[in-house]
Amino acid sequence: MAQSLTHGAMTLPADWRDLFALTKPRVMSLVVFTALCGLLAAPGPMHPVLAFSSILAIALGAGASGALNQWYEAGLDAKMKRTANRPLPAGRLDPQTALHFGVGLAAFSVFLMLFAANWQAAALLAVSILFYVLVYTMWLKPRTPQNIVIGGAAGAFPPLIGWVAATGTIAPLPVLLFLLIFLWTPPHFWALALFVRSDYAAAGIPMMPVVAGERATRRQILFYAIIMAAAAIAPWVLGLAGALYGWTAVLLSAAFVLLSVPVGLRTAGEGDRMQPEKRLFAFSIAYLFILFGAVVADHLWPL
Incomplete structure (x- = not known):
């Protein structure tokens, strides 16, 4: 008890x-x-x-x-x-x-x-x-x-x-939403892992920053951010969502990628505060909330 x-x-x-x-x-x-x-x-x-x-x-x-x-x-x-x-x-x-x-x-x-x-x-x-x-x-x-x-x-x-x-039943739109979260998870979580790397190292957990190093992790964050952006816009391109969702996905995903660029291009030793990583991590949470809210808004009030 x-x-x-x-x-x-x-x-x-x-x-x-x-x-x-x-x-x-x-x-x-x-x-x-x-x-x-x-x-x-x-x-x-x-x-x-x-x-x-x-x-x-x-x-x-x-x-x-x-x-x-x-x-x-x-x-x-x-x-x-x-x-x-x-x-x-x-x-x-x-x-x-x-x-x-x-x-x-x-x-x-x-x-x-x-x-x-x-x-x-x-x-x-x-x-x-x-x-x-x-x-x-x-x-x-x-x-x-x-x-x-x-x-x-x-x-x-x-x-x-x-x-x-x-x-x-299963339909293409929820499958794409599944794919979106699947691709969102690595840049979201690795941004966190970069500034708690010492914790994972102490526990012996083979997170990407511990095993592959910061440089490889940063490149992976940028890579996944780009393909995640493509997955986010796909429902609009494929005609499964309307303009309200589409433009929301375009603007938010562009911001996500832009925030990922300084993380991906940063080199180790540029400072200990890791502000780009923390900004990306914080934005990634808001990104998913707003984008999924746009899915519902687009369904209820299609343009």
Whole structure:
């Protein structure tokens, strides 16, 4: 069971706070938003209660993935400053509680999706959870610097699941949205990895900056930013989205690439603050939120 936290003379139960922290709520917010956009952009109405339940199932599935990730990586998290205060390495939760919580939440999320939507969406949700935990966390992350590239598929599922929950079918637009997040993940995450490189090195995690070095990582960031921009504009070019989305994608993607240029061309030793990397990382989050918002706006108010 979770331990208690003492604050002054009052003892506060840490259970719900630490269990909530296991779900990685910041990551979950992006998952929920992109899934909701996929659902809202899908053709045809969906009952509000079923739609809410479907998005809740995706949120719980994402939370389960985060919990199982932290359960498996508790030892690694303890070695990194950025993650040392998480519930497991800090000793506020025992591993068995985290494991049971993660597995139970995963099972409940899949069954909820099955009853709220359809078996296709439930199957995709189950695949996304298993992919994140088994393929990314347990297999790719400790073994290859390409972990983020391949593992990015786990975070790309939500808009596809949202669409399938509403329609029961897969269509070209949600597949392109999947591809967009898949290609967005490397420059987004490697920008972060550049300024927390020492943490990954201390934990022995073969992230790209640790294994291949800063120069190679910077070039990869710029490369992925360019092909991601092409993927972002593709729905408009292919006639799957209108001008509202298209121009939003063009302007935002141009800004993303422009912010990636100083990151990609920068050489090691130019300073320790890494401001270009931090600007790119911050913008990359806003980029995805705004772009997916444009997907919904374009569907509701086509130009």
